[in-house]
Amino acid sequence: xxxxxxxxxxxxxxxxxxxxxxxxxxxxxxxxxxTLCNMSGVKPAGSCRICTVNVNGRxxxxxxxPVAEGMEIETISQEIADxxxxxxxxxxxxxxxxxxSCEKSGNCELQALGYRFEVMVPRFPYQFPxxxxxxxxxxxxxxHNRCVLCKRCxxxxxxxxxHHIFAFRYRGHQLxxxxxxxxxxxxxxxxxxxxxxxxxVGALLYRGKHGFEIPIGKRKYDKExxxxxxxxxxxxxxx
Amino acid sequence: MNKRKIxxxxxxxxxxxxxxxFLDIDERILDLIxxxxxxxxPIDDIKKFTKECDIGLxxxxxxxxxxxxILKEFRKHCKILVSFGECAIMGGLxxxxxxxxxxxxxxxxxxxxxxxxxxxxxxxxxxxEELPMLLNKVYPCHEIVKIDYFLPGCxxxxxxxxxxxxxxxxxxxxKLPYEVIKYD
Ligand code: SF4
Ligand code: SF4
Ligand code: FES
Numbered sequence: 518x519x520x521x522x523x524x525x526x527x528x529x530x531x532x533x534x535x536x537x538x539x540x541x542x543x544x545x546x547x548x549x550x551x552t553l554c555n556m557s558g559v560k561p562a563g564s565c566r567i568c569t570v571n572v573n574g575r576x577x578x579x580x581x582x583p584v585a586e587g588m589e590i591e592t593i594s595q596e597i598a599d600x601x602x603x604x605x606x607x608x609x610x611x612x613x614x615x616x617x618s619c620e621k622s623g624n625c626e627l628q629a630l631g632y633r634f635e636v637m638v639p640r641f642p643y644q645f646p647x648x649x650x651x652x653x654x655x656x657x658x659x660x661h662n663r664c665v666l667c668k669r670c671x672x673x674x675x676x677x678x679x680h681h682i683f684a685f686r687y688r689g690h691q692l693x694x695x696x697x698x699x700x701x702x703x704x705x706x707x708x709x710x711x712x713x714x715x716x717x718v719g720a721l722l723y724r725g726k727h728g729f730e731i732p733i734g735k736r737k738y739d740k741e742x743x744x745x746x747x748x749x750x751x752x753x754x755x756x
Numbered sequence: 757m758n759k760r761k762i763x764x765x766x767x768x769x770x771x772x773x774x775x776x777x778f779l780d781i782d783e784r785i786l787d788l789i790x791x792x793x794x795x796x797x798p799i800d801d802i803k804k805f806t807k808e809c810d811i812g813l814x815x816x817x818x819x820x821x822x823x824x825x826i827l828k829e830f831r832k833h834c835k836i837l838v839s840f841g842e843c844a845i846m847g848g849l850x851x852x853x854x855x856x857x858x859x860x861x862x863x864x865x866x867x868x869x870x871x872x873x874x875x876x877x878x879x880x881x882x883x884x885e886e887l888p889m890l891l892n893k894v895y896p897c898h899e900i901v902k903i904d905y906f907l908p909g910c911x912x913x914x915x916x917x918x919x920x921x922x923x924x925x926x927x928x929x930x931k932l933p934y935e936v937i938k939y940d
Contacts, residue, residue: 616939617842617910618849623940632937638845638906643896645847645854733940742934 524588539579539590540568547751549744550592551601551630553608553717554667555580562668567604567630570597598634605630606639613645613662620728621719623736627665628718629743646690654696656709657721661693664720674712676700682708694720760790761810761925764834765797768823769850769894770816774841775799777911778813781918791925796833809834811924814903817847818895822888831901836924839897840907840917842939847894848910854893862890910940 521532526543533542540550541557554565563581570579571591579590591597608627616622648661670683671694682704686695704712706725713723722728733739767775775798781788794800795807812834818824831837842848853861866872866881897903905924907916916936923930 613855614939615842615849615852618852619940628939631939632934635932635937637908637937638839638896638898642899643846643851645851645893647855739938740935 519586522584522586522588524584524586524590526590527593533584536583539570539572539577539582539584539588542584543579543590543592544747544750547748548592549747550579551633551744552580553604553626553630553665554669556669556673556715559669559672562672564667565604565608565665567601569600569604576600601630602634602636603640605634605636606641608665609636610639610641610643611646612664613648615662619663619719620722621663621716623731623733623739625719625738626717626743629738632738633742633744648693651696654701654704656704656706656724657696657712658724659694659696660720660722662720663718664694665718666692666694667717669715669717670694670712670721673715674708676704676708682712761792762795762807763792763797763811763813763921764795764805764809764830765799765813766815766826766830767798768814768816768827768844768897769819770841770843770848772798772815773911774815774844774909777909777914778840778917780914782914784918788921791922805829805833807833810836811921812837813921814839814844814897815841817843817850818891818897818900819850820888820890824891824900827897827900836904837897837901838905838907838920838924839903840909840912842908842910843894844897844903845906845908846896851894858890858892909936909938913938 519535522535524531524533524542526546526548529546531542531546538561540552540555543550550568550570552568554562555568561580563578566578568579569576571594572582573589605627609631616628619625622628650661651659671681671685674682676682680697680700682697682700684695684697685692687693710723713721765775779785794802795809796802796805812830814827814830814837818827839845843850847854862881866876867879905920907920909916913936916932919932919936920930
């Protein structure tokens with residue numbers, strides 16, 4: 518197997534590791550492609566589509582597409598910018614996102630993407646779906662109003678014996694996250710905290726912690742856009 | 757300098773927090789009154805439009821018949837309408853009731869809620885023609901009339917209000933710094 522493959526991202530030639538996903542290759546080189554459902558190192562789900570880029574003339578999700586020799590990738594264009602904004606807007610109207618009363622506000626990845634792409638108002642009508650909040654688990658509160666169905670909890674939260682704690686249930690627009698009644702009840706504090714942390718939005722809240730602890734101005738995305746850490750990589754590299 | 761622009765503001769189903777944030781532009785308000793003249797607005801307490809306005813700032817969403825009326829009046833009298841704040845943009849916290857049938861909301865508020873169940877023995881519901889009718893849900897302003905600009909935030913940051921207003925008044929393009937666009 519070859520040691521590396523050569524691809525171009527936005528006219529920049531990049532050496533990528535064979536088998537590596539486009540999004541990761543880009544990130545290692547200081548190019549930020551927005552992601553929401555994806556977590557580095559975790560098998561991708563490809564559910565949110567925000568990481569869509571143009572690969573050899575076709576739109577593809579960069580978190581699920583491995584690099585291949587000679588790939589020409591475009592991440593900056595009017596089409597892609599509009600696509601990203603559309604995804605954020607659709608997610609915002611599809612659930613009930615009352616940011617002013619959400620504990621995740623300021624640290625929420627969906628909201629941060631909205632800020633980064635300057636979504637002042639979604640172009641689609643708010644749906645106000647009727648969704649419930651499930652507080653039956655002793656460690657976690659599950660708020661379906663805010664869930665973006667990214668599957669991060671399903672993919673990353675397993676107990677010591679390897680049992681999945683989270684799963685999907687129902688279909689179509691009723692699809693929702695559910696917690697295994699047995700394994701969920703025995704979830705450790707660490708695991709519950711990890712679930713709340715891995716959830717990109719405020720859909721999983723850890724009960725052992727007070728909300729709104731970090732003052733406005735000090736939260737993760739208050740001062741710098743999401744992706745800045747990756748883009749800083751580039752600045753260091755060039756100088 | 758052209759003649760002063762005319763500004764109108766209102767609070768529909770809002771908490772006046774956006775207006776408070778507006779006042780939070782601090783001493784820049786002195787610059788503002790050089791640039792604009794206020795017409796219908798709680799700031800100068802002019803209750804009815806007496807002039808055609810250049811800019812109308814709308815706080816709050818639309819929850820009752822009076823809100824609809826005022827909003828339409830603003831659209832009629834203002835060249836540019838701006839939704840400022842989460843409530844104007846998406847209904848905000850009042851829109852938490854949007855997933856609950858209106859009848860259930862009224863029952864809870866006047867008949868069954870813990871603070872009213874003992875005190876309203878006759879089960880009186882507010883029903884006077886002086887009172888505006890509640891709408892079935894709380895609507896974002898742009899679902900009722902055309903809105904030209906949107907300033908998010910709960911409340912929108914004073915800097916966002918100032919920068920945007922200044923750009924609109926002076927008819928300049930605007931480049932907003934990252935920190936001022938927030939949904940909370
Ligand atoms: S999950 Fe994020 S976008 Fe949704 S209400 Fe909370 S902060 Fe806002
Ligand atoms: S609960 Fe959170 S982590 Fe799980 S699918 Fe929903 S948004 Fe994703
Ligand atoms: S990040 Fe690629 S589809 Fe969600």
